[in-house]
Amino acid sequence: MKKKFKLKKSVVKKLKIIGGILAVILAIFIFYSSQISSLTQLGYSKEASRRILFSFQKEYVLSVGENKTLNAAFESDDYQEKYLDQYSKIDYQDQKHLIRNINTLIEKGYSNSTISMILAHGNDQDVSEFTKRDKINYLEEFYSISYAKLRNYDRYVDYSNETGEDDETTVLAVNLDMDKEDYSDPLIIRDFSTDMLVNKHRSLTEDYEPDDLVSIDSEYAADDTQAGARIAVNAFISMYKDAKKDDLDLVINSSYRSYQDQVDLCDTYRELYGENYVQNYVAQPGFSEHQTGLSFDIGSRNSNIFAESDEYIWVQENAHQYGFIQRFPEGYEAITGFRAEPWHYRYVGKKIATYIYEHNISFEEYYAIFLDS
Numbered sequence: 066m067k068k069k070f071k072l073k074k075s076v077v078k079k080l081k082i083i084g085g086i087l088a089v090i091l092a093i094f095i096f097y098s099s100q101i102s103s104l105t106q107l108g109y110s111k112e113a114s115r116r117i118l119f120s121f122q123k124e125y126v127l128s129v130g131e132n133k134t135l136n137a138a139f140e141s142d143d144y145q146e147k148y149l150d151q152y153s154k155i156d157y158q159d160q161k162h163l164i165r166n167i168n169t170l171i172e173k174g175y176s177n178s179t180i181s182m183i184l185a186h187g188n189d190q191d192v193s194e195f196t197k198r199d200k201i202n203y204l205e206e207f208y209s210i211s212y213a214k215l216r217n218y219d220r221y222v223d224y225s226n227e228t229g230e231d232d233e234t235t236v237l238a239v240n241l242d243m244d245k246e247d248y249s250d251p252l253i254i255r256d257f258s259t260d261m262l263v264n265k266h267r268s269l270t271e272d273y274e275p276d277d278l279v280s281i282d283s284e285y286a287a288d289d290t291q292a293g294a295r296i297a298v299n300a301f302i303s304m305y306k307d308a309k310k311d312d313l314d315l316v317i318n319s320s321y322r323s324y325q326d327q328v329d330l331c332d333t334y335r336e337l338y339g340e341n342y343v344q345n346y347v348a349q350p351g352f353s354e355h356q357t358g359l360s361f362d363i364g365s366r367n368s369n370i371f372a373e374s375d376e377y378i379w380v381q382e383n384a385h386q387y388g389f390i391q392r393f394p395e396g397y398e399a400i401t402g403f404r405a406e407p408w409h410y411r412y413v414g415k416k417i418a419t420y421i422y423e424h425n426i427s428f429e430e431y432y433a434i435f436l437d438s
Contacts, residue, residue, distance in 0.1 A: 107131045113139035120146065133157035138164050156181035160189035169196040182208050187215030210236045212434050220244055237400075240433045242266035247402065248349050259296065259388075259414050261357060262432045265402040268351040271324045275358025278321060286317040287364070293320045294358035297388075297412035301361060304380075304387040313376045318408070319362035322355040346404060354392060359412040372407040380410070385422035388415045397427040 100123065104114035108131040116139040117126050129135060134157040138144045141164040148168060154177040155167055163184070170180045173196070184192055186208050195215055207213045207221045213236045224244045225235045238244060242252070243266070251268040254261055257276040263269060277295040285298075285305050293301075305315045322330065327350040335343050354360040368374035384390065389412055395405035413421075413428065421431050 103127070108133075109136050110140060113137075116140070116144070122146075122149065125149065129153045134163070134167075138167075141165070143168055151177055156185065158184040160184065160192060162189055162193055166192045166196050173200045175200065179204060183215060186213055191215040206232050207236055212236065212240065212437070214240060237430065237433050240437060241400070241429055243400075243402075248352060251352070257294070257357075259294075259359060259412060260417060260432070260436055261359075262428065262436070263352065263354050263357055264429065265348070265352055269324070269356050271351065273324070273351075273356060275321065275356075278358055281317060281320060285315075286320070291317050291320040292358070293317075293361065294412070297359045297361070300387045300389065300412055304384065304389065307383070307387075308376065308379055311379060313379050314366035315376055315380070316364045316366050317361045318364045319355065320360070321358045322353060324350050324356060327351070327353045327356065348403070354409070354411060357411075360392060361410055361412075362406075362408045363410050364408060377407060384410055385418040386415065388412050388418050390418045390421050390428060392428060394427065397429075400427050400429045 100118055101111065101114045104117055104123065104126065105111060107127070109117065109126070113136045117123055120139075126132075126135060132153050134152050134155050135149075137157065138149070138152040143162075143165040145168055148171055151171055152164070152167065157163075160166070166184075166189075167180060170183060175183065182204065183195060187195065192215065195218075201218070204218075207218065208215075210233055213221070217236075217239050220239045221232075221235050224230070224239050225232070228235070228238075230238065241264075242250075245266060247265040248268075251266050254263065254267055254269050255273065261267075275294040278292055279295045279298055280289070281291040281293060281298055281301075283289045285302060301315075301317065308315050327348065331343050331347055331350065334347050348354070363376075363380060364371045365374035365376035367376065371377050380389075381391065389410045391407065392409045392411040393401050393403045393406040395407075398404055411428065417428075417431060421428060
């Protein structure tokens, strides 16, 4: 018979100790994992959850619930425990130096609600620059307006002081660069977009040409030299055909003009009427909406004066259904920068055109509120 193998008592004792240690480690691991899980299920990252546990703030975090700013704080090397409660009350923004900037703003004496407002009106760079300033009181006068920009604060103040305009008018004007001289320091536009804004402060490049430029059939235009962006041309053709059903006859008198075309046009008007006329009534090269390929001067084949025609009334009431707006309406000259042009229509798409029609605002206003970032 084989002799039974029997461990020595000392070995057995050691194995029991090792087993006990492993059991403790396993229990700790299970407990730790369950604690982490309770936090990650709330929406906290694993990294943030670990720091929450090791800083003994789990109960506080559980009482707050999911909170993106708290999560960012525990993930950040800039986290300061003394500001824990304030972090949870400040609205989150996806910014690289969020917690560092929050710390600085708290130290400067801003309230939680004001810090949330500051963060919401700028990007990471804007906020980082703003934190270098001394505390500013009464920020709400401009930043209660949703589309106000943090980076424009000094310009808002200067414009308001110079003009006496109210806060909303000031924010709108400055965001549209109306505090600058016409045609000076423009924002340069290089890419085609149906919602691009071109005016005396936003310029197309000399070599800009609209996407998918197509000729316009003479059935719809005054001559066979007209062209436009396909999307706008197709929309006009739909509008033209529906107007025809009401015995109305629309026509495109002027459409796409290149940069050089606008140079030639300015020269022609300069020779005929002088420089003052050109400055007041003719867009400078690069600043004309016609270069976008989205703008048409519309006329009536039944009347020499479009503004007095049945076609004009119909277009005013229906153009938005095809994505067009009257680009320079009467009463908005101070905003658009151009005199009223009842014949000038611009394609912006049905959604934007309908909103502008229903709310009776200019494209500049729509752009500043909804499109300008």
